[in-house]
Amino acid sequence: MPASRPARKSVPQDAASADTKTRILDAAESQFMEHGFEATSLRGLTSAAGVNLAAVNYHFGSKEELFQAVLTRRLDPMNQERIELLERMEREAGERAPSVEKILFAMLVPALRLARDERRGGKNFLRLLGRAYADPAPFIRNFLSAQYAGMIARYKEAFHLALPQLTRQELTWRLHFVMGALSYTLAGTDALKLFAQVTAFEKYDDELLLQRLAPFLVAGLRAPPLADSRKLELVSGG
Amino acid sequence: MPASRPARKSVPQDAASADTKTRILDAAESQFMEHGFEATSLRGLTSAAGVNLAAVNYHFGSKEELFQAVLTRRLDPMNQERIELLERMEREAGERAPSVEKILFAMLVPALRLARDERRGGKNFLRLLGRAYADPAPFIRNFLSAQYAGMIARYKEAFHLALPQLTRQELTWRLHFVMGALSYTLAGTDALKLFAQVTAFEKYDDELLLQRLAPFLVAGLRAPPLADSRKLELVSGG
DNA sequence: GTAGAATTCAAACGCCCGTTTGAATTCGGA
DNA sequence: TCCGAATTCAAACGGGCGTTTGAATTCTAC
Secondary structure, eight states: SSSSOOOOOOOOOOOOHHHHHHHHHHHHHHHHHHHHHHOOHHHHHHHHHSSOOTTHHHHHSSSSHHHHHHOOOOOOOOHHHHHHHHHHHHHHHHHHHOHHHHHHHHHHHHHHHHHOOGGHHHHHHHHHHHHHHHOOHHHHHHHHHHHHHHHHHHHHOOOHHHHHTTHHHHHHHHHHHHHHHHHHHOOOTTTTTTHHHHHHSSOOOOHHHHHHHHHHHHHHHHHHOOOOOOOOOTTTOO | OOOOOOTTOOOOOHHHHHHHHHHHHHHHHHHHHHHHHHHHOOHHHHHHHTTTHHHHHHSSSSSSHHHHHHHHHHHHHHHHHHHHHHHHHHHTTTTTTTOOHHHHHHHHHHHHHHOOGGGHHHHHHHHHHHHHHHHHHHHHHHHHHHHHHHHHHHHHHHHHHOOOTSSHHHHHHHHHHHHHHHHHHHSSSOOSSSHHHHHHHSSHHHHOOOHHHHHHHHHHHHOOOOTTTTTOOOTTTO
């Protein structure tokens, strides 16, 4: 028997193991992004990372735990930054509530910063995140829920103050739409290459992207809710 | 050697094989939705469909071709319906171009009809589609591109007439955002269960959903483009 | 310098995968 | 009725999977 595995709770954290762990996390980030969770093999992953096959199970316990570690490494700081930015804006706004634009920017900018920082995973990580959003695997959904719950609740309150004309239900739906457009756009597999026109004429630039996304989302959030009387007459044919 | 496989081009299409093929397609639709392409096993799939393991390779050739057949069965009619609806609206609008709302509804309503029709896959299929959108596997991306190219080009023209103030680039981006919010919403894994509040108070109703989504998207499409002078001052800190 | 823990390593375990095979069966038209 | 094509079937093929093992090695503190 080996000298005994480290207890799951202990954090060895010496230089050598941190290096191996980091190499695994980096390789996992790009492999999970490229092939998805299920189709990524630990053999290919460890070989790309230049570490032994058993290292994943030694350092992370299992493939699932490795996946969660990959997400945590980036999401925790990003969501923390989002909350701090929102709170700074609330302080700066004084008694008045921050505007919809300001709140939205506080949400978008940390994601943009992450996308531009290759040392923090860059676009690779955001694409991975976009895939994770669409994955129905329970361990992924539960994990993301836990990661996002606090941040989302915080922003929902802020938007509620900035958009008092919307009911809570309306606001919940609209935040859903915002997250959809955002994750889909940031995941940026260029959707279906249907929009290739853009990348042909215009360099794919994340800052420019958010300058286009922001007015779209702000206008959507500010739209008057549909009155009950107006319906989609088309649905039932005719 | 067996009596010889049917040539890939021939379409046997007799009752017995159609039945087996349909059973496979139905099972594949729900299994691919639930587990994703890679994690779905043909053994589980064929056993759920009540057919022999070899039937998939016999009738469809391979797992990949089966996946494409699952998508084609629903997408072809839906996109055809979208185009027909758009053309009807263009005829009804006469010389004037149809409004943004009208065009958008022509896009959304066939998806809604599909979602409500359990005989055509219902929500299962739309969730599957939402996953496929986020999948970077080349065979999926190329297939979806081919499936959507005509429809998207058609709609882009219609929107261009309805929104002449937008440059082609702006319009392309906004359609990208629209597709994002739409696919994310229709895929409706309830996102991250972060929005559970909605399903608690309000029955999950697709028609109601589109009545909330439409004003959001219409307002986003109609938003004035951001002037170059306004920037995200926050990006570089400060 | 050495004991003991942490880490790396090659090898193996048991299992499931997509696909192919060739015989058995069913089907449809002459 | 019967023949050939279409379809179903059980079995096997070769290979990759996540994980575990126990010895070998490296690190660290005394």
